[in-house]
Amino acid sequence: MFWGFSESLDLYEEYTKTNQDETSEMNILLFGSGDPRHIIHTLAKSYRHNTKINFYVVDGCIEITARYILLICLALESEDISLKAKTHLFMDIYGNSLLRPSSYNYLASKANFLIDVITDSDYLTEKAPVFDIEALKYRERDGLEETFKFWTPKEGHVFNIKGYWETRLRQMLGSRYDYREGAFDWDLQMRLKDREAKQICCQEYRHWRETGVAFVFPEYDQSMANKSFVAGLARQGKTYKHRGYVGDISVGPFCAFGLSTSDTKMTNSFHGINDFRATDVTERNLIELFYKIHKRSEYNHSGDYERKLGAAFFKIPPHLSEAGVNLVDLEKFDKPLISTPNIKIRFLSQEEILHIHENGKFANMFDMVFVGNHYFQFLRPQFIDVCREKCLLMFETQARSILKKEEVSEFLQKIRNFAKDNKLREVTKFNLNVYYSVVKYKYCKEDASE
Template sequence: MFWGFSESMDFFEEYQKAVNKDVEELNILLFGTGDPRNILHTIAKSYKHSTKLNFYLLDGCAEIVGRNMLLLLLAFESLEVFSLKNKTHTYMDIFGNSLVRPSSCAYIASKSEILRKIISDEEERNKMAPMFDIESLKYRERDNLENTFLFWLPKEDHVFNISRYWEKQNRQLLGTRYDCRKGVFDWDLTMNLKESGAKQISSQEYRYWRDTGIAFVFPEYEQCQPNKTMVAGLIRNGLKFLHRGYIGDQETGPFCCHGLICSEPDMVKESYGKRDYRATDITEINLYGLFHEIQHKTLYILDKNHAHKLGANILLLNKPLSGVQDENIQLKQYNQPSLTLPNIKIIFLSGDFLTNLSLDGTKFQNFFDVVFITNKYFPLLQQDLENVLTKNSLIIFETKQYTLERQEGKTEFLANIKKFAKEINLKNITNFNINIDYSVVKYKTED
């Protein structure tokens, strides 16, 4: 729910490889993407071309929309606000950890005030985040967003004990296996995720995340404040809020988005069953590179000094100190405008489009050049998808490769994708003849 189950990609490059056509403008639909990994990757590489990129984000949960806004604003902070290293670690903290550092918690709280202004004041939005377009959002959805941003503030009425929710859900998920959960976690990683290709995830980081919800750990940091961006189902109740606690993924983790592949082969190779870099370390270097290219609009030359190298180390990982937010946390003002991104537009669509892409009649008729559909939202997809595709569209479906689904479930899900693609006359461009498990499969429309 809070992250995807496939590696980040550059949509412009994927479109060029699939369609081999130059366009002045690319309209990209992200159908339930959950996180902005593909947006960041595509924007980071956009210095190579002059094509205008329009991203249309479609999610059914206001809390996810708000979280995406926050992560995007963080990625677009200038060097005056964050060094690239600090931005990388803050992003990883908010993106993948149930508990965050006090500095990350302060950023969430401070930015929530900015976000409240952005969704209610067009002048403020044009000043602070001119790449955002929220015109499609209904008033009720904007109200839900405002509630989300209010809840992020460190107030005594805004309680989110995520450590307790995490443990409760773990107990429900594991049942009688809870007392031997470390063995279960090792089995799930070794016999499922690694067999499916997620070999970069180390046993220690995976076990710790499954047990605590903290995925990205570095020795110099201590996570102790609840990550309120992982809340869901918020309902205002006077000064307080009711919510559903934590209802996101507790089996795969946020490691697949940026932590499995790297441009430097030596960083992901295995030697005698050991790896020098964890998925956390690969995530760090990949995000650092993306943020460098967004900031400087030049190719990032990989420097191993920008990443930790802790794959061979056994870290002393204690039980988290706290799960309740400190109301007296020192707030720093993060009120600088975002970086200038002249050829980028990020449009947040109403959740009403989830079950009817043709909701506004001809608005999106033959409109989208690239469509990305997550495995969680695939069951919501209707055949009216065919109506919103151009004659040269690339359609990318996320599979269940990096999940703990049984193999027959993964096979059945892929078969359903193939069946749907055939029903709307899509042409397959993924080579199914070779014995490879794909995290995404790609199709295109016939010219």
């Protein structure tokens, strides 16, 4: 929950690798992807082609949908925010349990903007036409509104994420809690690094496991609760009940943008010590993606933002309490989002998780489907009916996790069995020595009819 365990992909490019036929329009289903990483990556490279892409997003938690909308808005924010500031703002909200005051101000201000977006169709058309929420039930739209209201800095909107995080950590580790640094190192060295996540450095991973703050720079200090991590909101008078923090506390938000880059020098290491952290690679990749969204042109990396902190063990000061932070008046972030003429993002009702294949509503509709690893369990045999001829299906595995090797292999076998039962063609060329974060199949009706 809150982020995926696979790298961000240009889904248009993935599709064209397996389908040479030109298409003027594509429908892509994101089934429990967890975050908008694939949308942002695809959007950044959409200037290279004229294909219209319709994303259909379905998730089981309305607060995840709210966060989805927030992160896309941030990626499409006007050029009033510098490239570096936008990148660090995104990283803060995307991956840190505690925010810098400036990031908190953005979150609170954008919440007011988003309340207007989802309650006023004319305002949505004017300011954020990339979104389509018509398929959401009225109670789900009410849920979005309540979530955005919770993000605002009002009394009674309490989100003690420090306490929630520590409680979850104690429950997870049990008697190992007092020796947790050793447990963290074991999970990183013996599980994640062994599964193509070598870019994650010890210090950043250990700090994230301890505090929930993943992306750290020496000049910044996080102090304000990141309310976009809330789940299970229910209004109770003037206050709210919620489930606290129920997201991932074992892998982290490093997989989406932080494990690889076209700038190969950033993945250099010496005796297992990286020159750059996954944090630095994430910064590098997001700067490129946001530049392409802004300028609709290729990005030439200058290296101005690079800092070799992979081997550094700089002292991270204790996080300030919220009481020690003076918030300035909220700046308004209400300008229209950057235009995306070839991209539309449609949010589907939570009910579609179990019923998307029913009633023929989405029959023969999607050219591509991405299934998050937590949502594979919801697939039914009839799910394949939503796929068009030559549809590319991408299944996220559990390779980037701290599960045992046998559990990872068992989950992959379930995916392969589903593919076999539905006569899907393998696109991924399997190698027993490779941990695949995503495996790919192709749906061909002639195979299914045999």
